[in-house]
Amino acid sequence: MKNFSVLLARVMVLGTLFSAAIIAFGLVWYLFAHPGQPVGDHIFSGEPKFLTNPGDMLLRAASPDAFGERRSIIMLGLFLLLLNPPLRVLLAALGYACQHDRLYTTISAIVLAVLLLSFF
Amino acid sequence: MTTPLFDIAVAGASVLAGILGALIGLGGGIIVTPVLVLGFGIDIRYAMGAALCSVIATSSGAAAAYLRDGISNMRIGLSLCVATTTGAVAGAFAASYLNQSTLSVIFGTALLATVALSLQKKPEGVVPPAESDPLAVKLRLPGEFPGPDGPVAYGVRNLIPGVCIMWIAGVLSGLLGIGSGAFKVLGMDQIMRLPFKVTTATSNFMIGVTAAASVGIYLKKGYIDPALTAPVALGVLAGSFLGAKLLPVAPVKILRAVFLTAVFFIALQMIAQGLGLKFP
Numbered sequence: 576m577k578n579f580s581v582l583l584a585r586v587m588v589l590g591t592l593f594s595a596a597i598i599a600f601g602l603v604w605y606l607f608a609h610p611g612q613p614v615g616d617h618i619f620s621g622e623p624k625f626l627t628n629p630g631d632m633l634l635r636a637a638s639p640d641a642f643g644e645r646r647s648i649i650m651l652g653l654f655l656l657l658l659n660p661p662l663r664v665l666l667a668a669l670g671y672a673c674q675h676d677r678l679y680t681t682i683s684a685i686v687l688a689v690l691l692l693s694f695f
Numbered sequence: 696m697t698t699p700l701f702d703i704a705v706a707g708a709s710v711l712a713g714i715l716g717a718l719i720g721l722g723g724g725i726i727v728t729p730v731l732v733l734g735f736g737i738d739i740r741y742a743m744g745a746a747l748c749s750v751i752a753t754s755s756g757a758a759a760a761y762l763r764d765g766i767s768n769m770r771i772g773l774s775l776c777v778a779t780t781t782g783a784v785a786g787a788f789a790a791s792y793l794n795q796s797t798l799s800v801i802f803g804t805a806l807l808a809t810v811a812l813s814l815q816k817k818p819e820g821v822v823p824p825a826e827s828d829p830l831a832v833k834l835r836l837p838g839e840f841p842g843p844d845g846p847v848a849y850g851v852r853n854l855i856p857g858v859c860i861m862w863i864a865g866v867l868s869g870l871l872g873i874g875s876g877a878f879k880v881l882g883m884d885q886i887m888r889l890p891f892k893v894t895t896a897t898s899n900f901m902i903g904v905t906a907a908a909s910v911g912i913y914l915k916k917g918y919i920d921p922a923l924t925a926p927v928a929l930g931v932l933a934g935s936f937l938g939a940k941l942l943p944v945a946p947v948k949i950l951r952a953v954f955l956t957a958v959f960f961i962a963l964q965m966i967a968q969g970l971g972l973k974f975p
Contacts, residue, residue: 580769584759591755595932602925606699619738619795649921653748656928657914659755660907663900667773678834682773686904689780693787694911 579670583663590659597652605646661690701735706926708734713753713934718942719951721958722874722902723931724750725809728802729961733968737923739798743790743872744918747906749931750874754903756936761896768838768893771851771883772900775861779879779901780908782865787909790870791916799969802871806962809877810955827851840893849890857887869909872918874902 668683708730709723716723724746731742761767790798827837827850836854839846860882868875879898883889889897913919 580762580765584763587755587759587762591752591932595752595929598925599929601921602702602929605922605925606702619740646921649925653919653921653924653928656748656752657907657910660751660903663755664773664776664904667769679770679773682777686773686776686780689777689784690904690907690911693780693784693908694914 579666583666583670586666587659587663590662591656594652594655594659597655598649599652601646601648601650601652604648661687664690702922702926705731705735705923706930709749709927709930710934710937713749713931713936714938714941715934715954716753716931717935717938718945718947719954720813721809722750722876723753723935725806725871725873726958727927727931728872729806729965731923731927732799733961733964739795739802740790740916740918741920741923743798744913744920745924745927746931747872747910747913748919748924749928750872750906751903751910752928752932753935754874754899754906756932757939758896758899758903761899764841764896766840766892767896767900768836768840768889769900770834770838771836771889771893772897772904774834774836775858775879775882775897776901776904778858778861779865779868779905782862783869783905783908784912786866786869786871787912788869789866790872791912793870796969796971798871799965801969803962803965803967803969805867805871805873805875806958806965810959810962812877812881813955828854830854838893840890847890849893850888852888853886857882860886865905865908868902868905869912872909872913874906876902879905 664683664687668680668687671679671683709727712727712730713723715721716726727749728739728742728746731737731745732739758767762769793801831837831851831854834854836851837849839848841847861879864875864878864882867873867878876898879901880894883894883898884891910919
């Protein structure tokens with residue numbers, strides 16, 4: 576269990592740093608593309624559909640269109656950041672399953688299910 | 696303000712919020728939202744979305760350190776996460792039915808409660824009770840943490856009331872885009888009677904998982920503007936890292952008194968803004 580906690584801790588730190596790096600890259604890129612633009616966050620207007628749906632988001636960030644829509648690189652980084660906690664719970668579930676701990680495999684699976692359901 | 700300047704200012708303010716949060720033991724999320732709303736005039740829903748992402752970023756780093764040291768109790772964390780995540784989903788849905796003013800008032804009130812909770816004295820050196828509630832024993836929740844002279848065993852009391860508080864902490868997290876660490880600590884420390892060290896460590900593990908339950912809903916409702924969230928999340932992450940480094944050398948007592956007073960007035964201002972009052 577000790578080794579397992581160390582692995583989990585490493586995944587958490589590396590995952591956070593990796594996604595932070597992508598977000599930083601996306602932000603710099605975005606700022607170079609849109610200098611001197613007024614900021615529209617004073618009035619709530621939601622976000623375009625392709626930035627609110629994980630599937631569309633990934634497609635958009637991967638397509639050449641991403642060059643026109645630089646926010647999607649940031650969104651990709653954010654999405655990776657948001658995957659960190661579900662990944663943490665998934666690893667916990669797998670760890671308990673390996674120890675044949677049925678009770679805690681189930682509890683981890685319930686938490687994971689709530690997380691996944693909220694994304695879709 | 697226009698883009699590069701705005702982003703630099705937001706990132707700077709977020710770094711400060713992160714440092715502050717780490718120094719006085721509040722999360723960066725609950726400080727950065729009022730700063731964005733009151734200081735930059737940003738709609739509270741965008742501010743909440745950005746803050747919630749920063750909560751996930753910082754909790755992963757903090758939780759990792761505790762997990763390595765073997766202080767956090769994974770079984771307690773995961774069991775209570777069933778309550779916090781379902782609460783967070785309910786809270787995030789509720790948030791989408793509330794307008795800006797109502798959210799501001801609820802936010803201000805939760806901020807006041809957080810200040811009150813963090814003013815309470817932290818029990819130090821108290822030997823936790825060894826007996827546990829039967830349900831907690833059945834779930835194998837009692838554990839031990841590494842102390843100065845070998846492992847220290849602890850019990851878990853009042854599981855059901857604790858779970859109820861956790862559900863409410865989850866609702867607040869989803870409703871307001873905060874980590875609601877202060878409320879999680881209340882549940883584990885005051886109600887379930889866990890040792891303070893275990894409480895802090897476990898709540899850090901839970902904060903990220905709870906926040907992740909509402910972030911999917913925030914994303915779908917369009918609360919997360921990438922152009923705002925990027926400087927906020929990166930700023931708070933960097934700030935809380937710096938804050939943790941400063942913690943051993945900073946005059947924490949004085950800073951806490953000054954900043955908690957400031958946060959108290961910020962909370963009043965959030966309530967006033969929500970009620971449409973002009974507050975000097």
